[in-house]
Amino acid sequence: MLIETYEIELYTPPWNPGGDRFAARARFAGNISKVLPYLNAILRGAHYVPAMNTLMVKQGELLVAFHPYEIAITDAANHTDAERQLKPWIELVNQTWERRREITPEQSSRPRPTHLAIYKLLPNTNCRQCNELTCYIFATKLMLSLRKLEECKPLFEPAYEEQRAALQDLISP
Ligand code: SF4
Structure with missing residues (x-):
């Protein structure tokens, strides 16, 4: 044991x-x-x-x-x-x-994206529409799968289209 x-x-x-x-x-x-x-x-x-x-x-x-x-x-x-x-x-x-x-042990790894990598792609306005104090906290929770990308509403505005696509690519399983 x-x-x-x-x-x-x-x-x-x-x-x-x-x-x-x-x-x-x-x-x-x-x-x-x-x-x-x-x-x-x-x-x-x-x-x-x-x-x-x-x-x-x-x-x-x-x-x-x-x-x-x-x-x-x-x-x-x-x-x-x-x-x-x-x-x-x-x-x-x-x-x-x-x-x-x-069991055949599996050594391969697939690293999760870091919260900093996620944070850099968020709007960074700290607008609180997601009910978090800052985009940084939202990024950390997104990294931990405690929040969903759709909960950042500004990200779905046309101005953030490229960032949204990059983020979806980054966090997709
Ligand atoms: S809704 Fe988006 S832009 Fe606004 S604070 Fe949350 S993560 Fe940042």
């Missing part, structure tokens, strides 16, 4: 300062880097970055990030909710490791 015990920690995510929802992580002592290529092989749509020992996968509106010593999720109401959401991912790590001889 790769993860025997773990501790849950809640924290305020940088993309939601002052909000009433939290991000959360399960921290453990063992290094799970060696299971990531196996998870990459079985989780559809996963983004694996071998150089950073990180694998990310989206489940509905939730983003789950696997790091060597922690598994993090982008949204939890409280400690109990975080435990409920993180437990299945911890079990998946352990089960995948036990079944590794049946």
Whole structure:
């Protein structure tokens, strides 16, 4: 078993300062880097970055990030909710490791666009029509798949046609 015990920690995510929802992580002592290529092989749509020992996968509106010593999720109401959401991912790590001889590990990676690359293509007017304080926060949430491009209405004006096309190309799966 790769993860025997773990501790849950809640924290305020940088993309939601002052909000009433939290991000959360399960921290453990063992290094799970060696299971990531196996998870990459079985989780559809996963983004694996071998150089950073990180694998990310989206489940509905939730983003789950696997790091060597922690598994993090982008949204939890409280400690109990975080435990409920993180437990299945911890079990998946352990089960995948036990079944590794049946799985061909996948090393290929497809990096996600950075929030800065996204930010540069937004209108950068901080108009707040998307209900975010700044375009930068919107870009960060877009990178994490917490917002959709359509929610930036100015981007769909003719003046931003080229930027919109570039952004759609950048963030398309
Ligand atoms: S609606 Fe678009 S332009 Fe306005 S703040 Fe949000 S991301 Fe920026």
